[in-house]
Amino acid sequence: MGKATGFIEIKRAKPQARPIHERVRDWQEVYLPEPEAKMRDQGARCMDCGIPFCHQGCPLGNVIPDWNDLVYHQRWQAASDRLHATNNFPEWTGRLCPAPCEGACVLGINDDPVTIKSIELSIVEHAFNHGWIQARPPAVRTGKRVAVVGSGPAGLAAADELNKAGHQVTVFERADRIGGLLRYGIPEFKLEKRFIDRRLALMSEEGVEFRTGVEIGIDLPVSGLRRQFDAIVLCCGTPWARDLQIPGRELAGVHFAVEFLTQQNRRLAGDYVAPADIISAEGKRVVIIGGGDTGADCLGTVHRQGALSVHQFELLERPPDVRHADNPWPQWPNVFRTSSAHEEGGERVYAVSTERFLGNAQGRVRALQAATVETRREGGRMQVTRVAGTEFELEADLVLLAMGFLGPERGSLLSQLGVKLTDRGNVWRDDAWMTTEPGVFTAGDMQRGQSLIVWAIADGRNAAHSVDVFLTGKTA
Numbered sequence: 001m002g003k004a005t006g007f008i009e010i011k012r013a014k015p016q017a018r019p020i021h022e023r024v025r026d027w028q029e030v031y032l033p034e035p036e037a038k039m040r041d042q043g044a045r046c047m048d049c050g051i052p053f054c055h056q057g058c059p060l061g062n063v064i065p066d067w068n069d070l071v072y073h074q075r076w077q078a079a080s081d082r083l084h085a086t087n088n089f090p091e092w093t094g095r096l097c098p099a100p101c102e103g104a105c106v107l108g109i110n111d112d113p114v115t116i117k118s119i120e121l122s123i124v125e126h127a128f129n130h131g132w133i134q135a136r137p138p139a140v141r142t143g144k145r146v147a148v149v150g151s152g153p154a155g156l157a158a159a160d161e162l163n164k165a166g167h168q169v170t171v172f173e174r175a176d177r178i179g180g181l182l183r184y185g186i187p188e189f190k191l192e193k194r195f196i197d198r199r200l201a202l203m204s205e206e207g208v209e210f211r212t213g214v215e216i217g218i219d220l221p222v223s224g225l226r227r228q229f230d231a232i233v234l235c236c237g238t239p240w241a242r243d244l245q246i247p248g249r250e251l252a253g254v255h256f257a258v259e260f261l262t263q264q265n266r267r268l269a270g271d272y273v274a275p276a277d278i279i280s281a282e283g284k285r286v287v288i289i290g291g292g293d294t295g296a297d298c299l300g301t302v303h304r305q306g307a308l309s310v311h312q313f314e315l316l317e318r319p320p321d322v323r324h325a326d327n328p329w330p331q332w333p334n335v336f337r338t339s340s341a342h343e344e345g346g347e348r349v350y351a352v353s354t355e356r357f358l359g360n361a362q363g364r365v366r367a368l369q370a371a372t373v374e375t376r377r378e379g380g381r382m383q384v385t386r387v388a389g390t391e392f393e394l395e396a397d398l399v400l401l402a403m404g405f406l407g408p409e410r411g412s413l414l415s416q417l418g419v420k421l422t423d424r425g426n427v428w429r430d431d432a433w434m435t436t437e438p439g440v441f442t443a444g445d446m447q448r449g450q451s452l453i454v455w456a457i458a459d460g461r462n463a464a465h466s467v468d469v470f471l472t473g474k475t476a
Contacts, residue, residue, distance in 0.1 A: 002072035006044030012112035013042060020344050024303045027188040027268055029095075030340040036074075039122045042115045043071035049106035053330045054116060057104025059458040060093075062086045064101060064116055071119055080127035083120060088160045088457060089153065089199060091128070092182065094121025095191050097454045098293075104330040128198070135205035142166040144471045147229040149216050149413070152180025153453050154444025155235030156203070157460030158467070162233075163208045165468045165475065170229070171208060174215035177269070180237060182453075184262040187297050189304070189340075193269065217412030226439075231467050234427060234435070234442040235460065236413065238405040238450050244289065248357025253365040255279055257294050257402035264301055281307040285395050287368060288312040289354055290402030293339075298400045300341030310346035311394060315384065316375055318350040351375065353384065355391075357399065367395045405450045424449060433463040434470070441467055 003009075015031045017023070023030055046068035054064045063082055070079035083090050094117055105113030127133050144167045148159045151173040163169045177183050179196045204210065214220055225232060241256045243249070260279050267273055281302035288298045291314030302310055319336045327334050342348065356369040372390035376383050407425035408414065414421075420428040420436040426449050427435055427442045434441050443463035444456040468475035 002069050003044040004048060006041075006072075007047045007107050007111065007114075010041050010045050012045065012115055013038060015115075015118050017340060017343075023189065024344055027304060029192055030189050031095075033125060034118055034122050036122075036126070039119055040072055040074065043068040043119055045107065045114050046072075047107055051106075053104040053106055054101040054114075057330065057332075058101040059452070059455045060086045060461075061458075062101065062120075064114075067123060068114065068116070068119060071123065076123065076126045077130070077132050079123045080132055083123050084133075087120075088157045088461070090120050090124040091195050091199065092153065092191065093454050093457065094118075094124060095195075096182075096186065097452060100332055100452075100454070103332045106330075108333075109329050133202070135202045137206045138164055138166040140166050141168065142472060144168065144231070145170070145229045146231045146233065146467060146471075147172060147225055148233045148235060149225075150180060150235035150237060150444070150446070151175075151178040151210070152182060152235060152237050152444060152456060154237075154446075154456035154460040154463075155180070155233070156199075157457040158233045158235060158443055158464045159208050159460075160203060161461050161464035162467060163203070163206055165464070165472075167468070167471065169208050171210050172214045172216055172220070173210070173212045174219075176212050178210050178212060181258075184265045185258055185294075185297075186265075187261060187301050188265065188268055189300055190297065193265075215412075217414075217416050222413065222416040230439070230471055232440045233460075233463055233467060234413075234417075234419075234440065234446055235444045235456075236408055236446050238407050238426075238445040240406045240409050241401070242403040242406050244354065244401055244403065246354065246356055248359060248365065248368075251357050251359040251365040252363055253397060254357060254399045255401065257288070257290065257298050257400045260400050261294075261297055261301060264305075279398070281305040281310075281398055283308050284397035286310045286398045286400065287354075287394060287396040288400045288402055290314070290400075290404070291316070291348065291350070292402065292404065294404070295400075295402040296339045296341045298402055299346050300339075300344060302398075302400075303341065303344045303346070307398075311396075312346055312348050313352050313354060313370070314348065314350045315353060315373065316350065318348075353386065357396075358393070365396055365399055367393050368399065369393050405445075407449065408446045432469070433459075433466040439470065441470075 052065050067079040067082045099117040101116045102113040146162050146167050146169050148155045148171045151171050159169045159171050286302045286307045288295045352370050353373045354370045358367040360366045372387045374385045422428050427447045429442050429447050441463050443459040
């Protein structure tokens with residue numbers, strides 16, 4: 001590596017965030033661009049470790065030590081080329097990925113890991129700012145047509161790869177804008193939508209066709225799609241949200257997190273929402289049920305809407321501050337984490353289960369009843385036991401359900417295709433990413449289940465590889 005003693009001399013530096021009192025008053029991104037000199041130092045921390053476990057930790061197989069070294073030597077354009085060789089959209093993963101690569105970093109055995117995610121984002125933004133990322137349409141077209149259904153990261157990665165291979169690709173999206181959950185599920189303060197539009201403009205210039213407002217199976221029958229295209233890639237995600245069927249669920253003011261986040265993103269995009277339909281936390285006591293990333297997205301959103309108070313419930317116990325002996329490196333460290341939204345306020349409540357919503361005379365939620373629980377694993381399954389005598393009541397004017405997703409929707413698309421599902425309710429595929437229907441492939445959460453953006457991009461790339469082989473008998 002460029003500086004053999006860098007990891008000894010230089011400490012990990014956190015990304016620089018805007019002051020809390022400033023950022024909660026707007027919807028701009030939390031983190032500021034990193035100075036080049038700082039990233040050069042952080043790249044110097046990458047060890048000559050012999051076996052870079054960060055490769056194993058990254059679903060995309062990013063060649064991380066290479067571009068860390070290139071940044072250290074200030075060869076930013078070469079670093080961008082190396083980064084894009086394995087990742088179609090590093091400007092998104094650099095903002096949204098939880099960085100499993102950092103959890104697997106060899107330096108993390110006895111020190112803070114390398115700031116891989118920050119370096120990745122700095123590389124791609126540096127490349128955009130210097131005009132190195134340009135549209136490059138394929139020189140030759142194969143004459144084959146591919147339909148990609150769904151425009152989240154898996155669908156867009158598949159579309160990008162297949163277009164580069166020379167196929168004519170059309171992306172179908174039932175919403176009015178391209179991007180899937182990147183567009184409507186991720187808050188603006190984590191991913192400003194201009195960074196989606198910037199990449200989509202390049203893909204359009206390279207020849208990818210985007211069709212919005214088209215729901216396959218309803219607006220366009222599956223039979224028509226199959227007649228028009230030589231192959232189909234299903235990347236519809238897992239929009240079926242996990243519900244909480246307890247007494248009082250029907251009360252006004254209890255909403256799915258994705259409904260709440262989608263509406264806020266639409267409002268920021270300039271879409272009209274009738275005043276009576278607006279879901280707002282302004283001046284309200286908010287409870288978010290779910291302690292994951294979606295719950296944190298809701299937390300940051302209600303801060304910016306002006307919530308009176310916020311409690312975030314998590315069924316599991318609070319994670320430890322450091323790794324336990326049964327969670328050794330290079331496993332993903334199960335430790336307590338604080339996101340930018342948690343830094344902004346709110347109370348995190350662990351090991352608690354909500355049992356009932358209470359309403360007022362107008363049919364709106366006014367409080368909830370909950371109790372402390374104990375959790376343990378038995379035979380690979382989580383067992384939850386209510387602790388007697390721990391019941392409590394908490395006032396709430398707005399409750400957001402952020403408990404994850406169960407799988408793809410059981411609608412016209414799947415019923416018309418007749419594809420096989422797995423025992424978990426996801427779309428089954430073989431080792432070549434093909435479903436039980438010849439010529440119909442699948443990628444991303446639709447076949448994997450709810451997962452990370454980096455897995456979605458990796459799946460989209462892998463599925464595209466198989467589609468290319470299916471259409472041409474080989475692939476580059």
